[in-house]
Amino acid sequence: MKADIKDYTLSELEKCFIGHSLPKFLARQVFDWVYKKRVEDFLKMSNISNDNRLFLKDNFYFSWLECIKREVSRDKTEKFLFKLRDNTHIETVLIPEPLRRTLCVSSQVGCKFSCKFCASGQFGFKRNLGVSEIINQYLFIADALFPETITNIVFMGVGEPLDNFTNVIKAIGILTEPAGPQVSSRRITISTCGLAPEIIELGKLSLGIKLSVSLHASTDAKRSNLMPVNKTYPLSELMKAVRYFAKHERYPVTFEYVLIRGFNTSKEDALQLSRLLSGLRYKINLIPYNLSSLDFNSPDNEEISLFTGELQKRGVFFTLRKPRGQDITAACGQLRASWSRTR
Numbered sequence: 001m002k003a004d005i006k007d008y009t010l011s012e013l014e015k016c017f018i019g020h021s022l023p024k025f026l027a028r029q030v031f032d033w034v035y036k037k038r039v040e041d042f043l044k045m046s047n048i049s050n051d052n053r054l055f056l057k058d059n060f061y062f063s064w065l066e067c068i069k070r071e072v073s074r075d076k077t078e079k080f081l082f083k084l085r086d087n088t089h090i091e092t093v094l095i096p097e098p099l100r101r102t103l104c105v106s107s108q109v110g111c112k113f114s115c116k117f118c119a120s121g122q123f124g125f126k127r128n129l130g131v132s133e134i135i136n137q138y139l140f141i142a143d144a145l146f147p148e149t150i151t152n153i154v155f156m157g158v159g160e161p162l163d164n165f166t167n168v169i170k171a172i173g174i175l176t177e178p179a180g181p182q183v184s185s186r187r188i189t190i191s192t193c194g195l196a197p198e199i200i201e202l203g204k205l206s207l208g209i210k211l212s213v214s215l216h217a218s219t220d221a222k223r224s225n226l227m228p229v230n231k232t233y234p235l236s237e238l239m240k241a242v243r244y245f246a247k248h249e250r251y252p253v254t255f256e257y258v259l260i261r262g263f264n265t266s267k268e269d270a271l272q273l274s275r276l277l278s279g280l281r282y283k284i285n286l287i288p289y290n291l292s293s294l295d296f297n298s299p300d301n302e303e304i305s306l307f308t309g310e311l312q313k314r315g316v317f318f319t320l321r322k323p324r325g326q327d328i329t330a331a332c333g334q335l336r337a338s339w340s341r342t343r
């Protein structure tokens with residue numbers, strides 16, 4: 001059976017070629033053709049010997065994603081709906097800004113973690129994405145954008161990236177490979193609902209990437225209510241893992257905090273949040289809740305400014321985020337777990 005060439009990191013490909021008594025440097029040549037020159041036909045790889053081209057053709061193939069819908073929001077955010085080989089669907093979002101273009105990739109079909117406010121987990125979990133399915137989201141949109149480039153990649157689409165640890169780490173290995181797409185590691189962010197053991201594993205790898213933690217509440221009672229994962233990894237354990245990660249990486253950890261009307265915006269919430277973050281280098285993004293079919297609301301401006309006022313008093317630095325792509329349901333938490341079932 002042929003193997004999907006885009007499932008391989010450079011070192012895996014080198015090992016594979018050496019195992020077949022082929023030169024190690026062939027792997028770099030292939031990476032250059034596939035990821036830099038963007039040629040997806042082994043027979044056209046003109047600096048590779050005929051025998052080796054035939055070997056590649058006989059043993060490997062190029063997978064691809066079928067884009068079945070592309071929507072552009074009023075603010076120019078674009079959402080791509082891809083159909084996978086097993087007829088499942090994933091969504092990928094491109095967020096253009098004046099100085100950067102951020103790609104928001106999915107890591108799983110569906111999600112296991114059932115955060116109450118998030119549309120992505122509503123239909124449960126189907127499966128992990130393979131390495132090439134992550135890479136192909138990037139390549140499809142990079143090709144469509146050319147000659148402009150994707151500057152940043154965030155694992156903030158559907159799924160929990162740390163629950164698909166091995167494939168996500170391999171995909172990051174490919175994306176950051178200098179002989180390949182060469183995306184700078186500091187421009188890659190993994191967002192997690194708080195899988196403490198995997199946050200520690202990620203810290204040990206010291207990949208130079210950024211970590212974002214979906215926090216959303218500052219007490220165990222409230223967080224467990226919103227995010228069942230908090231019952232497995234309560235705040236004390238999560239923050240211990242985050243502090244471990246912060247020691248092993250250069251960049252401050254980011255926290256995402258969705259503002260939900262009447263739920264997590266009180267004076268007490270601000271106080272608990274400042275306690276939780278004390279002594280840590282961090283950034284916190286406050287995101288007014290993006291409406292979905294779920295039973296939550298966004299606070300009004302007065303509620304938001306009362307909360308941010310309380311944070312300021314306690315020296316908590318924050319950024320208030322503007323939602324993007326709401327009109328095409330491309331904003332945080334609006335991507336769907338199972339597109340076909342919600343049609």
Ligand code: SAH
Nearest residue numbers: 118156159160191192193214289290332333
């Ligand atoms: N599973 C990972 C990656 C998903 S990122 C994680 O939880 O971090 C998607 C982000 O959007 C998360 O921070 C999530 O909590 C947030 N989100 C979900 N629903 C939202 C909504 N309706 N409004 C604003 N943000 C939301």
